[in-house]
Amino acid sequence: MSKQAKVIEIEEVAIRFSGDSGDGMQLAGTLFSDTSALYGNDVSTFPDYPAEVRAPQGTIGGVSGFQVHFGHTQINTPGDYCDVLVAMNPAALKANIRWVKPDGIIIYDADQFDAKNIEKAGYKGDPFLEEDVTGIQVISAPISNLTKESLKDIGLDQKSILRCKNMFALGIVSWLYDRPLEHAVSFFNKKFATKPLLVEANTKVLYDGYYYAETIEAFTSNFKVKPAEIEKGTYRSINGNAAVAWGMMAAAEKADLQLFCGSYPITPATGILEELAARKDLRVKTFQAEDEIAGICTAIGASFAGSLAVTTTSGPGLALKGEAIGLAVMTELPLVIVDVQRGGPSTGLPTKTEQSDLMQALYGRNGESPVVVMAASTPSNCFDYAYMACKIAIEHMTPVILLTDGFLANGTEPWRIPDLNDFPDIKVPRVAPDTQNWQPYARDPETLVRTWAIPGTHGMEHRLGSLEKMNITGTVSYVPENHELMSHIRENKVQKVARDIPPLEIVGDEDADLLIIGWGGTYGHLVTALIEVRREGHKVALTQFNYIYPLPTNTREILGRFKKLLVCEINLGQFANYLRMQHPEYPYRKFNKIMGLPFTVKDLKEAILRNLED
Amino acid sequence: MQQLKPEDFKSDQMVRWCAGCGDHAILSSVLKALPQIGYKHEDVVFVSGIGCSSRFPYYVNTYGFHGIHGRAMAVASGVKTSNPNLCVWIITGDGDGLAIGGNHFIHLVRRDIDVNLILFNNRIYGLTKGQYSPTSKQGSVTKTSPYGTIEQPFKPGGITIGANGTFFARTIDSTPKISTEILLEAAKHKGTSITEVLQNCVIYNDQTFGDITDRDNRDDRIIMLKHGEPMIFGKNQDKGLLMKDNELHVVHLGENGISEKDLLVHDAHTEFAGIHLLLANMDYPKYPVALGVIRACEAPKSYDVKMEEQIEVIHEKSKIHTIHDLMYSGSTWEVK
Ligand SMILES: Cc1ncc(C[n+]2csc(CCOP(=O)(O)OP(=O)(O)O)c2C)c(N)n1
Ligand code: SF4
Numbered sequence: 001m002s003k004q005a006k007v008i009e010i011e012e013v014a015i016r017f018s019g020d021s022g023d024g025m026q027l028a029g030t031l032f033s034d035t036s037a038l039y040g041n042d043v044s045t046f047p048d049y050p051a052e053v054r055a056p057q058g059t060i061g062g063v064s065g066f067q068v069h070f071g072h073t074q075i076n077t078p079g080d081y082c083d084v085l086v087a088m089n090p091a092a093l094k095a096n097i098r099w100v101k102p103d104g105i106i107i108y109d110a111d112q113f114d115a116k117n118i119e120k121a122g123y124k125g126d127p128f129l130e131e132d133v134t135g136i137q138v139i140s141a142p143i144s145n146l147t148k149e150s151l152k153d154i155g156l157d158q159k160s161i162l163r164c165k166n167m168f169a170l171g172i173v174s175w176l177y178d179r180p181l182e183h184a185v186s187f188f189n190k191k192f193a194t195k196p197l198l199v200e201a202n203t204k205v206l207y208d209g210y211y212y213a214e215t216i217e218a219f220t221s222n223f224k225v226k227p228a229e230i231e232k233g234t235y236r237s238i239n240g241n242a243a244v245a246w247g248m249m250a251a252a253e254k255a256d257l258q259l260f261c262g263s264y265p266i267t268p269a270t271g272i273l274e275e276l277a278a279r280k281d282l283r284v285k286t287f288q289a290e291d292e293i294a295g296i297c298t299a300i301g302a303s304f305a306g307s308l309a310v311t312t313t314s315g316p317g318l319a320l321k322g323e324a325i326g327l328a329v330m331t332e333l334p335l336v337i338v339d340v341q342r343g344g345p346s347t348g349l350p351t352k353t354e355q356s357d358l359m360q361a362l363y364g365r366n367g368e369s370p371v372v373v374m375a376a377s378t379p380s381n382c383f384d385y386a387y388m389a390c391k392i393a394i395e396h397m398t399p400v401i402l403l404t405d406g407f408l409a410n411g412t413e414p415w416r417i418p419d420l421n422d423f424p425d426i427k428v429p430r431v432a433p434d435t436q437n438w439q440p441y442a443r444d445p446e447t448l449v450r451t452w453a454i455p456g457t458h459g460m461e462h463r464l465g466s467l468e469k470m471n472i473t474g475t476v477s478y479v480p481e482n483h484e485l486m487s488h489i490r491e492n493k494v495q496k497v498a499r500d501i502p503p504l505e506i507v508g509d510e511d512a513d514l515l516i517i518g519w520g521g522t523y524g525h526l527v528t529a530l531i532e533v534r535r536e537g538h539k540v541a542l543t544q545f546n547y548i549y550p551l552p553t554n555t556r557e558i559l560g561r562f563k564k565l566l567v568c569e570i571n572l573g574q575f576a577n578y579l580r581m582q583h584p585e586y587p588y589r590k591f592n593k594i595m596g597l598p599f600t601v602k603d604l605k606e607a608i609l610r611n612l613e614d
Numbered sequence: 615m616q617q618l619k620p621e622d623f624k625s626d627q628m629v630r631w632c633a634g635c636g637d638h639a640i641l642s643s644v645l646k647a648l649p650q651i652g653y654k655h656e657d658v659v660f661v662s663g664i665g666c667s668s669r670f671p672y673y674v675n676t677y678g679f680h681g682i683h684g685r686a687m688a689v690a691s692g693v694k695t696s697n698p699n700l701c702v703w704i705i706t707g708d709g710d711g712l713a714i715g716g717n718h719f720i721h722l723v724r725r726d727i728d729v730n731l732i733l734f735n736n737r738i739y740g741l742t743k744g745q746y747s748p749t750s751k752q753g754s755v756t757k758t759s760p761y762g763t764i765e766q767p768f769k770p771g772g773i774t775i776g777a778n779g780t781f782f783a784r785t786i787d788s789t790p791k792i793s794t795e796i797l798l799e800a801a802k803h804k805g806t807s808i809t810e811v812l813q814n815c816v817i818y819n820d821q822t823f824g825d826i827t828d829r830d831n832r833d834d835r836i837i838m839l840k841h842g843e844p845m846i847f848g849k850n851q852d853k854g855l856l857m858k859d860n861e862l863h864v865v866h867l868g869e870n871g872i873s874e875k876d877l878l879v880h881d882a883h884t885e886f887a888g889i890h891l892l893l894a895n896m897d898y899p900k901y902p903v904a905l906g907v908i909r910a911c912e913a914p915k916s917y918d919v920k921m922e923e924q925i926e927v928i929h930e931k932s933k934i935h936t937i938h939d940l941m942y943s944g945s946t947w948e949v950k
């Protein structure tokens with residue numbers, strides 16, 4: 001710790017590391033966030049990278065960012081605005097300065113702010129004259145040159161040396177927030193186990209950055225963020241995609257079924273397939289198909305053959321899977337379809353987040369084709385909802401669409417490792433082996449669920465298919481009355497899932513006038529806005545939907561308790577329209593953003609205050 | 615195991631193909647082959663797409679799955695990968711397998727999943743009542759080509775071999791005994807087997823193969839290929855195939871001093887695809903049309919087997935065997 005600098009204790013901090021996509025900002029950010037989590041803070045992070053793998057160096061299009069929000073209190077979002085922006089070049093400054101708090105700090109690599117880079121970023125002259133930085137503490141640090149100086153005798157080429165500059169930046173920020181460096185060092189040791197020179201170089205630069213910050217007079221103080229009050233347990237850091245994959249593996253283990261994933265890579269969903277592909281040790285079978293249609297069709301085949309079958313995709317892929325989802329509806333086979341939503345339509349904004357696939361999930365198929373639709377709401381509860389999606393699919397012999405989004409998929413947070421014993425059992429509706437005269441479409445009268453007979457089982461040979469089925473026997477039927485009956489049965493079967501889902505809950509003031517309504521991945525921002533607005537003395541409540549079709553059974557009752565209903569979502573109002581359809585008796589107000597970005601708490605607070613008033 | 619008979623595989627469903635449709639004969643060839651394949655009844659699965667031909671699974675009383683148009687190959691890939699112990703058959707049409715499902719077809723073949731595909735090639739869309747298909751001859755007059763088609767047809771053998779296929783055979787609906795023999799070979803093959811059946815659609819494309827199937831001339835217009843035997847054909851067994859200047863030639867035995875020893879001997883097992891491609895693509899009138907097992911080369915391990923093996927190896931090596939192990943692996947920390 002510095003001799004002169006004073007230490008100030010603060011509640012929470014958001015730091016944004018930004019630079020060229022080759023500058024290693026994701027790594028610097030991840031190391032910082034893991035260190036903070038290990039230290040005992042609550043943490044939430046969000047990466048923001050360009051769609052192009054290597055956009056031209058130094059341009060806005062090539063800027064890669066990583067925001068870490070950590071605190072002594074509960075942290076529900078990666079933070080809208082940051083306290084510190086690390087800008088490794090002028091483009092990073094230009095792309096991110098709008099996210100710096102009015103009293104924030106900018107640390108930039110002075111060596112990269114040369115005429116060429118300034119021009120590439122689209123500035124005419126000195127960026128700090130062109131941008132309004134009033135109130136912001138701007139710290140110029142010759143990061144590139146100091147990195148070179150630090151490693152001049154180490155015996156690495158220039159390129160490899162400069163690659164270490166992200167660690168110099170990390171060192172600076174680590175001092176500023178009083179973070180230990182051990183975690184980063186042990187990471188180097190693991191990562192570069194066979195390249196001791198790189199371990200040495202990265203470690204040295206990290207420490208030199210740390211001491212540089214301590215020595216320069218620029219920082220008058222450094223800050224301490226005490227550990228948060230967190231529930232006891234063993235923790236790890238997890239993002240939404242990994243959590244989805246793990247939740248499905250947990251369900252397979254609990255149900256004692258083989259997990260099969262048929263999928264086709266697509267941002268931002270690919271991480272799920274990658275995670276599952278790595279888990280051969282858990283006997284997961286992954287099939288990287290030739291397209292999304294084959295992805296879901298292999299999964300349907302696997303489901304017919306008795307696996308817990310899943311397919312993972314994003315909006316454009318869901319569009320391709322539509323017809324096959326109908327096949328799973330008709331054949332009444334268990335299937336989980338994960339849609340990690342991104343900006344649309346068409347290819348849209350592949351790396352950005354959005355909630356605009358809701359209607360597609362609910363209705364984007366030919367015929368009356370009901371499926372269960374649900375949505376996870378935090379990176380770590382992707383685990384729980386993936387587990388529940390599998391449970392519902394199996395127990396109700398139905399396709400289930402699980403919606404997450406780009407924000408949840410890539411956002412990370414600490415996760416208290418759950419005990420699988422605390423998760424509900426999964427009862428597989430297999431045909432009892434001694435069943436006589438089994439009928440494929442005979443149903444449980446209560447749940448309307450048929451039973452599952454698996455190829456290889458003697459005496460249960462049967463044919464399923466996409467043509468309309470005769471109730472009970474499951475043979476092909478064109479009988480008009482039967483089609484009507486089956487249409488109702490399929491609908492009612494999904495409706496009956498409502499009995500197995502938890503009631504909707506309210507956070508905040510039960511006696512408020514205004515109920516904020518959210519669904520899926522916006523929970524962290526909505527609850528943060530709620531907390532802040534209440535702290536300012538207002539009464540307000542929030543409810544977040546995770547089950548969308550069917551809706552929780554107390555939905556109507558909850559909605560009826562409040563005078564004003566404000567539906568907030570990242571689209572043009574799909575959930576508001578859906579609620580209007582389901583419960584037309586209530587008036588709905590809407591707050592929508594559709595910029596490919598999560599909500600900001602600031603915007604939400606303004607919207608809430610506005611709606612409280614009128 | 616008790617010996618099963620063809621009737622044991624017949625379902626109680628009424629067969630709904632038109633009278634005279636080639637599909638009936640293919641069904642009976644399959645029913646004859648099934649008891650000889652050696653799988654238990656409950657371990658056999660038929661998967662199809664959509665089309666007249668794709669109704670097939672309803673007529674066999676094993677497990678069956680009648681999917682959606684073009685996707686039988688993908689559904690079957692999932693069935694077999696999920697449970698490699700099953701004996702999986704794909705039933706598809708020229709439209710189902712080569713138009714809407716063309717992409718799945720080539721990828722199935724490329725992966726070499728151990729399934730057996732029967733391609734009912736009637737060169738027409740039967741179920742939708744007579745539009746041209748990807749195998750319709752150029753110039754075909756159909757409901758959607760009243761002035762004749764202007765597109766080149768696909769040759770299923772060429773596609774299969776082009777996609778690195780390890781097994782391709784051809785038969786005709788009207789030669790059910792040959793069909794049964796070929797299907798038994800197909801079933802034995804470890805890898806994807808493609809069997810093209812030239813099938814007559816009496817309603818929308820009657821006699822499309824008439825020039826090679828008519829009783830009087832067919833022996834002169836088709837050649838039955840048998841592994842290890844010289845390529846001889848003709849009513850009088852007096853014609854043969856030989857290779858000269860990188861091209862196949864039809865020759866007459868006894869003419870120009872040509873004798874049996876000059877003829878090509880069929881080697882279905884060679885890896886070399888060039889000759890198989892030439893044989894598979896032969897078309898009347900320049901050549902006889904080849905029937906039989908044209909290519910059946912020693913397949914490397916099939917996809918489904920390799921997947922299981924990889925899982926075993928990794929499972930053995932890894933310390934992670936439950937989700938609990940996984941969740942506690944890597945970087946974790948304790949909050950007390
Ligand atoms: C997605 C979709 N597109 C189109 C169709 C209409 N359709 C059904 S079968 C078929 C073609 C069938 O031809 P083929 O595969 O050759 O089978 P065949 O009837 O000749 O045996 C078409 C176009 C469909 N069922 N689904
Ligand atoms: S339309 Fe043609 S292919 Fe279809 S059943 Fe009739 S004859 Fe057979």
Ligand SMILES: [Mg+2]
Binds near residue numbers: 665
């Ligand atoms: Mg056809």
